[in-house]
Amino acid sequence: MAAKKLNMKDKYKMLTRDLDWEFSYQDRKEAFPYEEYEGIKITDWSKWEDPFRLTMDAYWKYQAEKEKKLYAIFDAFAQNNGHLNISDPRYVNALKVFLGGVTPVEYQAYQGFAHVGRQFGGVGARVACQMQSIDELRHVQTQIHAMSHYNKFFDGLHNWNGMQDKVWYMSVPTSFFHDARSSGPFEFLLAISFSFEYVLTNLLFVPFMSGAAYNGDMATVTFGFSSQSDEARHMTLGLEVIKFLLEQHEDNVPIVQKWVDKWFWRGTRVLGIVSMMMDYMLPNKVMSWREAWEIYFEQAGGALFKDLARYGIKPPKYVDIATAQMDHMSHQTWWNFYNFGEAAGFHTWIPSDKELDWLSEKYPQTFDKYYRPRWELAKKMEAEGKRFYSKGLPQLCNTCQVAMINTEVDDPTMLVYRSTEYKGEKYHFCSDGCHDIFVDEPEKFVQSWLPVHQILQGNCGGADLETVMREYYGMDVGVDNLDMKGSPDELRWKEWKSA
Amino acid sequence: MSVEIKMATLEPVRHTFTQIAKRFGDKPASRYQEATYDIQAVTNFHYKPSWDPQHNLNDASRTAIQMADWYVLKDPRQFYYATYVASRARMQDNAENNYSFFEKRQLAERLSDEVKNKLIRLLVPLRHVEHTANLNNIYGVSVGFGTALTQALVYEGMDRLGIAQYLSRIGLILDGNTGTALEQAKQAWMEDSTWQRMRALCEELLVQKDWFEVLIAQDLVMDTLTADLYYRQFDCWLADQQAHDVTMLLEFMQEWQKDRDRWLDSTLKLVASESDSNRQQLLQWANHWSGKVAEALAPIAMELIDGDALSRSMDALATRLNKLGIK
Numbered sequence A: 001m002a003a004k005k006l007n008m009k010d011k012y013k014m015l016t017r018d019l020d021w022e023f024s025y026q027d028r029k030e031a032f033p034y035e036e037y038e039g040i041k042i043t044d045w046s047k048w049e050d051p052f053r054l055t056m057d058a059y060w061k062y063q064a065e066k067e068k069k070l071y072a073i074f075d076a077f078a079q080n081n082g083h084l085n086i087s088d089p090r091y092v093n094a095l096k097v098f099l100g101g102v103t104p105v106e107y108q109a110y111q112g113f114a115h116v117g118r119q120f121g122g123v124g125a126r127v128a129c130q131m132q133s134i135d136e137l138r139h140v141q142t143q144i145h146a147m148s149h150y151n152k153f154f155d156g157l158h159n160w161n162g163m164q165d166k167v168w169y170m171s172v173p174t175s176f177f178h179d180a181r182s183s184g185p186f187e188f189l190l191a192i193s194f195s196f197e198y199v200l201t202n203l204l205f206v207p208f209m210s211g212a213a214y215n216g217d218m219a220t221v222t223f224g225f226s227s228q229s230d231e232a233r234h235m236t237l238g239l240e241v242i243k244f245l246l247e248q249h250e251d252n253v254p255i256v257q258k259w260v261d262k263w264f265w266r267g268t269r270v271l272g273i274v275s276m277m278m279d280y281m282l283p284n285k286v287m288s289w290r291e292a293w294e295i296y297f298e299q300a301g302g303a304l305f306k307d308l309a310r311y312g313i314k315p316p317k318y319v320d321i322a323t324a325q326m327d328h329m330s331h332q333t334w335w336n337f338y339n340f341g342e343a344a345g346f347h348t349w350i351p352s353d354k355e356l357d358w359l360s361e362k363y364p365q366t367f368d369k370y371y372r373p374r375w376e377l378a379k380k381m382e383a384e385g386k387r388f389y390s391k392g393l394p395q396l397c398n399t400c401q402v403a404m405i406n407t408e409v410d411d412p413t414m415l416v417y418r419s420t421e422y423k424g425e426k427y428h429f430c431s432d433g434c435h436d437i438f439v440d441e442p443e444k445f446v447q448s449w450l451p452v453h454q455i456l457q458g459n460c461g462g463a464d465l466e467t468v469m470r471e472y473y474g475m476d477v478g479v480d481n482l483d484m485k486g487s488p489d490e491l492r493w494k495e496w497k498s499a
Numbered sequence B: 001m002s003v004e005i006k007m008a009t010l011e012p013v014r015h016t017f018t019q020i021a022k023r024f025g026d027k028p029a030s031r032y033q034e035a036t037y038d039i040q041a042v043t044n045f046h047y048k049p050s051w052d053p054q055h056n057l058n059d060a061s062r063t064a065i066q067m068a069d070w071y072v073l074k075d076p077r078q079f080y081y082a083t084y085v086a087s088r089a090r091m092q093d094n095a096e097n098n099y100s101f102f103e104k105r106q107l108a109e110r111l112s113d114e115v116k117n118k119l120i121r122l123l124v125p126l127r128h129v130e131h132t133a134n135l136n137n138i139y140g141v142s143v144g145f146g147t148a149l150t151q152a153l154v155y156e157g158m159d160r161l162g163i164a165q166y167l168s169r170i171g172l173i174l175d176g177n178t179g180t181a182l183e184q185a186k187q188a189w190m191e192d193s194t195w196q197r198m199r200a201l202c203e204e205l206l207v208q209k210d211w212f213e214v215l216i217a218q219d220l221v222m223d224t225l226t227a228d229l230y231y232r233q234f235d236c237w238l239a240d241q242q243a244h245d246v247t248m249l250l251e252f253m254q255e256w257q258k259d260r261d262r263w264l265d266s267t268l269k270l271v272a273s274e275s276d277s278n279r280q281q282l283l284q285w286a287n288h289w290s291g292k293v294a295e296a297l298a299p300i301a302m303e304l305i306d307g308d309a310l311s312r313s314m315d316a317l318a319t320r321l322n323k324l325g326i327k
């Protein structure tokens, strides 16, 4: 007899979905104890539509083929000293930010997806999350391996893992993921699978990876594009999660809306660092941050939220404010790091004249009016041998932990300064969005580990910043930090190129 | 000539990352080392997990086992993601050949009803045990400590899902893709008295809290006994019934078991030899769970092989525990 032909859905159901069973001997709630406390109502897990139906044999096969190609490129890159082909040594500083800021959060995604991959009661959702967990471990490891060669020839990459949970600006991405991981399983999934992967990952991966290509960085381009097919799966998971929650019960709608608002806002604050990579750290430009936001958020996100309107979901709160701030974000962020360049683990610099002109062209409403004059002044001071550094460290927002550099939409010369009092203590915020997030969950956000406060309280091994940087952060002070001009990175590059 | 000069001036500034150099010295490091050591964050966790406010997000105190350094638990296979998937891709390629060969030649039709029945009632339901093993290993990934160990657990967790899917495919091969064998097997799992103690045990494992205890119960005790029973004794029984063809379908599991045990044995030896209290804790867990697993397996072993089968498997477990220093 000829065997019946099975379609994908039936096959996946038989091979995977039917593995679970109704418990008879233990309370199922003891085995999957975290499903109810967030207030989300799941009436029927069997309604979960698997976002992709990969069985493990196929997964091993595809992924191994991808890895084989990827590592062949890494090997060739190291053998041929591929780092000599990059556009400009300043470019490597974007990689320092990437390895320090992105790789550790990939690790947290690996852990977070393992947690929900164990804890969800629905087998389809669990398995999809487990697959994402191991994918995220892949991203961690391929990123380390891609950067391994750069680390041998450039400073500032060497202690990425020792710095992730300590350095003042790293607490932005770190706390974002700590927030998601310490939340209940559904909020985690909405935060990472939906808001981060679906809405924001495109903004990191597509424009930045193209940036790597424009700047001759084969290693980064290759891992970026190799992880794209994983990301495509992660995004479909994100979309399924939100639809599933919204279809399960109408009471879920306001909870989901609250999370969409919170995680959109938190996400845009994390993107400050990506905006600066795009506009300032890529010597060869692909597109401006503003343009990336228009294409990957306003257009793609707009279509998405139109689609979600039928469930009663509105576009995220403060999306208009975020969009208005995109004309300022990269300039404020890079300026802040230029100022505090003594305390950064990468090099900073004044954009070249050509780059200043590009910025003027790309940001006609704001750059000449608010930001170019600052750079002209910095240029003048540098020419006089007076490259300045702000002493100490900036004050940080209690929610997003970004330095308080954000300005009012109707008056970009005014810093936003919001605060609230909770149990007799005062807390400061960079925005209404961050203020609202705190007020909604004060017991969580009073726990924020604010790196600058911690130094002042003596919890980072010393009161003076240099000792903290050297001993607590593990930075090579005088080598990893300060201006690009005169840095060992720059000197070595000149040597290599003149040989 | 200029090329040579260029190469000569390209002395690396350092050979590896700082945290790797701290452990192994500043010399070229392996990809396994750079992808493994000290990459999990250890301090300054912003918020307590709402689902476990007694602990930090990453917290070594979620188990009674204590290690001065969790990174001594290195994987002798040196698996990081790329080498892991390469190994499994090779194994699945082999398995795919075996399964297609079996299907194409319609070898299922040559099996006696006795053998077929046994496969459906006693082998295929094992996929639910594998599913439990998947969850138990992923649990260790989510709350365990140190990348050296947790990455090996995520590889095993995904392996167990793969094995559950292979066992399901055996069901589909036997029923010509109609799903009736899987239904029968599920019914046996849910209702047959032979399986009820095992199902109760799986449910019990899923409510345990100490992730290292779960590792001992599942990966060491349960797996040693079931592997001996199914992949050694049952394999022989099949050969005796002129059903070696089926063995082809079990080859993946057998090869996997060997590979996995190389890692597990090395890990558990290190944990047991770390301290007396670890050793005693492991022993206590091993004793506790081997009693339970033996009880759960007794009716299955009896039907699958004979009345002595379980005690042979118990001997295998005793030998292994002894070898691991869990005594």
Ligand SMILES: [Fe+2]
Residues within 6 Å of the ligand: A106, A109, A135, A136, A139
């Ligand atoms: Fe990722």
Ligand SMILES: [Fe+2]
Residues within 6 Å of the ligand: A197, A230, A231, A234
């Ligand atoms: Fe992802």
Ligand SMILES: [Zn+2]
Residues within 6 Å of the ligand: A269, A397, A398, A399, A400, A401, A402, A429, A430, A431, A434
């Ligand atoms: Zn903020």
